Ligand code: HEC
């Protein structure tokens with residue numbers, strides 16, 4: 067494994083690899099020891115401490131601390147509301163966090179809106195989460211999305227308290243702490259929603275049958291080569307988050323569907339049997355990116371470099387700009403196309419935008435603020451240059 071690859075592996079994956087290693091150790095201690103002799107070193111206590119941050123449902127691992135609903139509100143407005151909305155209702159792109167729970171749910175511990183037949187269009191975090199430790203742990207390790215692990219334990223208590231207040235689980239004068247978190251767990255709307263008595267939703271308790279999760283029979287020989295397209299990416303969603311072919315995500319490199327191109331079957335350059343079957347069977351406009359992704363080649367970098375987007379795309383990705391900005395469509399912030407259009411006649415547009423990207427701000431497009439961005443002046447100048455040249459894809 068190259069050093070480059072190693073740097074990109076998250077601690078969670080590393081922990082998984084370590085566990086895999088431990089499993090092998092049990093199976094073949096001697097062979098493993100021989101294979102690993104001289105490799106690596108023992109993790110230091112500080113390294114283990116940095117990884118060992120999980121909070122269990124029984125609250126083992128929960129750091130001591132406290133935070134009030136009011137403190138949480140201030141933090142929320144500053145660090146969470148830009149993505150999740152002032153009332154945790156969230157914008158069109160992010161999961162809504164609060165909402166959909168009732169006083170009765172807090173009493174019963176079972177969210178009515180999740181029952182079969184309930185006419186609830188959306189599922190929020192507070193509707194689903196059965197263990198308060200999960201909410202605390204998730205915020206502590208993953209949020210704010212653009213700066214995970216920057217909150218202190220007290221701040222995590224405070225925003226958690228604020229979210230619970232938005233769901234009417236806690237009154238506005240409440241201070242959540244390690245000392246009273248169990249009492250609050252006993253008020254969580256869906257605390258009795260977790261069950262192991264079923265295999266697949268809806269499960270036995272709700273009138274379904276306990277079925278195994280996987281029911282397919284695997285074909286081992288003489289299998290049909292056809293691919294049946296069950297879903298497709300609607301036109302308006304194509305390229306909404308930039309060209310998938312040029313992105314590599316934390317979950318690994320994407321398989322390379324070029325979403326700047328119309329979804330024509332002729333874009334499939336692979337001659338594998340499933341690809342040919344696809345071309346033969348499927349109306350061009352119905353081919354899904356997800357299906358194309360299995361066989362489509364990655365986009366040619368030369369072509370993109372000519373348009374300039376290849377140079378800025380890594381910067382847009384690295385700085386999570388695409389979480390809030392689409393190429394052509396408004397997300398949390400305006401689309402890059404709209405920004406380019408708005409400033410096309412302004413002489414100092416490049417300098418203005420470069421400054422604004424670094425400093426963030428509000429009011430040019432509406433009331434949602436853009437947080438300051440931690441990128442270098444050179445990077446923000448490069449992005450601005452691309453914008454004033456028309457934000458070509
Ligand atoms: C830059 C945008 C952004 C900011 C700022 C942000 N979040 Fe998030 N949040 C997300 C995204 C995206 C997800 C979904 C991540 C995923 O599913 O991998 C998420 C998920 C969550 C969830 C879990 C929702 C669920 O049901 O899965 C919680 C809780 C949460 N955020 C809380 C917070 C808190 C608290 C803050 C402020 C301290 C915050 N977020 C700031 C983008 C953001």
Ligand code: HEC
Pocket residue numbers: 148149212382385386387388389390391398399400405419422423427428429430431432433434435436437439441449453
């Ligand atoms: C958390 C969401 C978020 C993130 C992340 C984000 N932006 Fe923004 N951006 C916004 C919002 C909201 C606005 C509108 C602000 C306003 O109305 O003044 C905006 C506005 C802009 C503007 C137009 C400024 C103006 O005055 O018209 C540019 C350019 C821009 N963003 C570029 C970027 C770049 C580049 C990145 C990544 C380095 C980025 N943004 C990251 C939300 C975000």
